[in-house]
Amino acid sequence: MADVPKKIATRAAYGKALVKLGEVNPDVVVLDADLAKSTKTDEFAARFPERFFDMGIAEADMMGTAAGLAASGKIPFASTFAVFAAGRAFDQVRQVIAYPGLNVKIGASHGGITVGEDGASHQSVEDVALMRAIPGMTVIVPADAVETEKAVFAAAKHGGPVYIRLGRSGVPVIFDDGYGFRIGRAALLREGGDVTIIACGVLVASALEAASRLAEREGLSARVLDMATIKPADEEAVVAAACETGAIVTAEEHNVIGGLGSTVCEITAGRCPVPVERIGIQDAFGQSGTPEELLRAYGLLSEDIVKAALRAVERKRSGVR
Amino acid sequence: MLDGDTCCCPVTGLAEDDVRMLKEKARQLRVHVLRATAEAGSGHPGGSLSSAEILATLYFKVMRISPKDPGWPDRDRFVLSKGHAAPALYAVLAEAGFFPVEELLTLRKFGSRLQGHPSMKHTPGVEMSTGSLGQGLSTANGMALAARLDGRPTRVYVLLGDGELEEGQVWEAAMTSVHRKLDNLTAFVDHNGLQIDGPVRDVKSLDNVAARWRAFGWHVLEIDGHDIKAIFAACEEAKATKGRPTVVVARTVKGRGVPFMENAVDWHGKAPSHEQAEEAVRRIEHDAL
Numbered sequence: 001m002a003d004v005p006k007k008i009a010t011r012a013a014y015g016k017a018l019v020k021l022g023e024v025n026p027d028v029v030v031l032d033a034d035l036a037k038s039t040k041t042d043e044f045a046a047r048f049p050e051r052f053f054d055m056g057i058a059e060a061d062m063m064g065t066a067a068g069l070a071a072s073g074k075i076p077f078a079s080t081f082a083v084f085a086a087g088r089a090f091d092q093v094r095q096v097i098a099y100p101g102l103n104v105k106i107g108a109s110h111g112g113i114t115v116g117e118d119g120a121s122h123q124s125v126e127d128v129a130l131m132r133a134i135p136g137m138t139v140i141v142p143a144d145a146v147e148t149e150k151a152v153f154a155a156a157k158h159g160g161p162v163y164i165r166l167g168r169s170g171v172p173v174i175f176d177d178g179y180g181f182r183i184g185r186a187a188l189l190r191e192g193g194d195v196t197i198i199a200c201g202v203l204v205a206s207a208l209e210a211a212s213r214l215a216e217r218e219g220l221s222a223r224v225l226d227m228a229t230i231k232p233a234d235e236e237a238v239v240a241a242a243c244e245t246g247a248i249v250t251a252e253e254h255n256v257i258g259g260l261g262s263t264v265c266e267i268t269a270g271r272c273p274v275p276v277e278r279i280g281i282q283d284a285f286g287q288s289g290t291p292e293e294l295l296r297a298y299g300l301l302s303e304d305i306v307k308a309a310l311r312a313v314e315r316k317r318s319g320v321r
Numbered sequence: 322m323l324d325g326d327t328c329c330c331p332v333t334g335l336a337e338d339d340v341r342m343l344k345e346k347a348r349q350l351r352v353h354v355l356r357a358t359a360e361a362g363s364g365h366p367g368g369s370l371s372s373a374e375i376l377a378t379l380y381f382k383v384m385r386i387s388p389k390d391p392g393w394p395d396r397d398r399f400v401l402s403k404g405h406a407a408p409a410l411y412a413v414l415a416e417a418g419f420f421p422v423e424e425l426l427t428l429r430k431f432g433s434r435l436q437g438h439p440s441m442k443h444t445p446g447v448e449m450s451t452g453s454l455g456q457g458l459s460t461a462n463g464m465a466l467a468a469r470l471d472g473r474p475t476r477v478y479v480l481l482g483d484g485e486l487e488e489g490q491v492w493e494a495a496m497t498s499v500h501r502k503l504d505n506l507t508a509f510v511d512h513n514g515l516q517i518d519g520p521v522r523d524v525k526s527l528d529n530v531a532a533r534w535r536a537f538g539w540h541v542l543e544i545d546g547h548d549i550k551a552i553f554a555a556c557e558e559a560k561a562t563k564g565r566p567t568v569v570v571a572r573t574v575k576g577r578g579v580p581f582m583e584n585a586v587d588w589h590g591k592a593p594s595h596e597q598a599e600e601a602v603r604r605i606e607h608d609a610l
Contacts, residue, residue, distance in 0.1 A: 050470070056493075060456075060490040061459045061494050061497055064457075064463065064490065065462050065463040066463060067463060068459065072467030072468065074467050074470070076463075091453055094453075095450065096451075099442075100440070100449070100450040
């Protein structure tokens with residue numbers, strides 16, 4: 001863990017990681033849909049102009065072009081906002097990227113409500129659900145800058161389509177450079193026996209805060225898992241958490257339908273049923289506001305995770321499932 | 322290409338023997354389309370029959386391919402954007418040697434490599450999975466860009482339907498091809514004038530197909546899509562055209578070669594019975610004499 005957490009947006013880390021990747025892998029190409037300054041692919045564009053394609057405001061065409069490049073041996077990273085990547089271009093992602101199993105990486109920035117002032121039209125609350133439901137799609141929601149860079153490199157090595165969800169706003173750096181990220185493997189950030197908080201993306205830092213408060217205020221020891229890979233999920237880590245701590249809280253900046261919370265419930269229901277409390281957006285669209293205002297309004301603060309943990313522990317103790 | 326027997330190396334010019342050979346190939350493709358769809362009990366014969374000469378000319382005269390080494394990096398590529406014409410694509414791939422001709426009768430059957438619409442994961446020689454209309458040109462652009470990046474001689478061909486031009490993504494992609502100056506890309510529009518719900522002009526009036534492409538900055542050629550010499554000449558002109566992509570608007574007849582299917586909307590997505598198929602085959606073979 002870094003001693004003094006500094007804040008870096010995962011999209012910024014993505015932009016830098018692409019440049020590093022481009023330097024070591026000549027097959028990497030990057031596409032964007034007129035949002036290069038926002039997705040931070042402009043850094044790759046400046047460094048490798050011949051390998052960068054701004055496709056204009058045409059997300060469907062971008063995904064198709066990426067598929068064609070991949071079919072010819074390139075490793076395209078196609079970038080736009082999550083709401084357009086997974087929503088507007090869903091059919092292209094399904095038909096010409098995932099169905100043929102092509103080696104396209106989708107860098108989807110501005111996931112969730114921390115987009116802020118742009119409002120619901122630009123705040124994707126359902127992209128993880130959409131991408132997760134596509135057969136063969138790998139879905140990663142990195143928690144910080146370090147994990148983002150490692151996810152980008154891992155995605156490039158992984159054969160097949162990968163969706164990487166990135167955030168607009170700065171988030172604390174949690175991991176140090178020695179972190180051994182692996183696709184499909186959850187990271188144990190804090191050991192604990194009373195309850196497990198399983199989080200992804202911007203809520204991982206909040207989950208760690210919540211665990212500290214649970215220890216200080218409630219005398220509860222909370223395990224914290226960063227489950228960056230939503231799919232394929234780390235089933236063993238989830239089952240171990242369920243069986244060993246007997247209560248789970250999930251925390252994600254996404255609709256509670258179809259994302260991390262659903263994934264965890266699907267696993268526990270089949271293999272180790274325990275109380276699960278899901279922190280996330282409760283099946284609603286976002287709205288304009290500052291990221292902080294929105295996180296509070298939609299119940300995504302560390303304090304909300306603390307309350308959910310207490311509910312989960314109470315359910316465990318009372319035997320109410 | 323490497324293998325003289327199976328390679329379809331282009332030779333400059335088109336001899337009368339070539340024309341005879343390509344006409345015969347187109348007839349074979351039609352017979353395969355009819356028998357395969359009849360055996361499948363479903364499929365899309367109309368738009369398969371309208372594209373027979375285009376496919377035959379591309380695969381047996383124009384394109385540089387290697388059926389024994391389907392992954393040959395320098396090969397030319399073909400994308401069937403109008404993926405429902407899969408029976409015709411499978412027929413030409415089988416005739417070219419990518420898989421046995423006998424396999425054509427497994428079309429659409431459980432376990433077959435010949436899925437209802439083209440799947441590059443299932444079928445040797447299929448360069449892109451298609452079927453959801455409007456997407457092929459974008460993927461062809463990607464292939465053309467990759468070829469340019471790698472300095473390969475690859476040319477990319479894509480066949481679109483005219484009804485398919487109602488999909489907005491086609492025009493997103495048409496802008497990309499021109500913006501990127503993809504002169505290694507040639508598009509064909511199989512302009513047979515019919516789509517599932519009726520004549521294209523009634524469903525969503527699409528007059529002046531050529532003018533629309535011209536307005537987008539393409540080099541546009543208009544030909545009779547059943548005229549093999551015209552198809553070949555168009556490909557040659559496309560190769561010679563630098564700095565922009567070429568689209569060949571090919572006037573065709575849906576159901577071409579089978580009198581009861583010609584210009585009949587109903588045969589877009591309906592398979593003939595075995596009897597109808599054999600009647601049609603007799604007619605096609607009679608016409609060849």
